[in-house]
Amino acid sequence: MTDTPSPSDTADSETAPVHFPDITILGNTSDGNAPNTKNRPHSLMVHREAGMRAVLFIFSPDQELADHAARVPVILQIMQGRAEITIGNESFEAGPKSWTFIPSKVVHSVRAHEATHLLLTLLPGETKQ
Numbered sequence: 001m002t003d004t005p006s007p008s009d010t011a012d013s014e015t016a017p018v019h020f021p022d023i024t025i026l027g028n029t030s031d032g033n034a035p036n037t038k039n040r041p042h043s044l045m046v047h048r049e050a051g052m053r054a055v056l057f058i059f060s061p062d063q064e065l066a067d068h069a070a071r072v073p074v075i076l077q078i079m080q081g082r083a084e085i086t087i088g089n090e091s092f093e094a095g096p097k098s099w100t101f102i103p104s105k106v107v108h109s110v111r112a113h114e115a116t117h118l119l120l121t122l123l124p125g126e127t128k129q
Contacts, residue, residue, distance in 0.1 A: 039063060039064075040063065040065070041057045041058055041059040041060070041063045041064075041065065041112070041118075042057070042058040043055050043056065043057050043058070044056045044058070046119075050124065051123075051124030051125070052121065052122065052123055052124055053121070053122045054119060054120070054121050054122075055119075055120045055121075055122070056079075056117060056118070056119055056120075057110075057116075057117070057118045057119075057120060058115075058116075058117055059081065059083065059110075059112030059115065059116040059117075059118065060112065060115060061112060061113065061114050061115060062111070062112065062113075063111075063112050064109060064110060064111035064112065065109055065110045066109055067086075067107050067108070067109045068107065068108070068109070069104075069105050069106060069107045069108070070102070070104060070105070070122060071104055071105065072104050072122050072123055072124065072125060073101065073102065073103050073104050073122075073123045073125075074101075074102050074120055074121060074122050074123065075099065075100065075101055075102075075120070075121040075123070076094075076098075076099070076100045076102065076110070076118060076119075076120055077097075077098065077099050077100075077118065077119040077120075077121070078094045078095055078096055078097070078098040078116065078117075078118055079096065079117040079118065079119055080096055080115070080116060080117040081095075081096070081112060081113070081114045081115050081116025081117060081118075082094065082095045082112070082113045082114055082116065083110050083111060083112045083113060083116050083118065084110070084111045084113065085098075085100060085108065085109070085110050086108060086109045086110075086111075087100070087102055087106060087107075087108045088106060088107060088108075093113075
């Protein structure tokens, strides 16, 4: 078993420091909402290695990532808060500890109902279909 990585091992040098394992974001607003980023959630690259990337999205209530598709398969994990996730034509409510796999090139969107932290993991390669 490996030790939990330190922020200097995982955080992109241009992003705010990240503390593991509870992913405390330094510089975040005290109410848990995203920093002022207009209508888009704030994002932090927390890990990048061997074609895999992990990005933490910090949503304020009613912020969204509109319909889009990734070239690679992704995993969405709600760490905190609640959001509506739409994959293709299906929508569902997701809360803490929700985990969703989305194959490459599948249209999806996320809309936060409250202050929400979502961990996006972009996996290497395309989904085999």
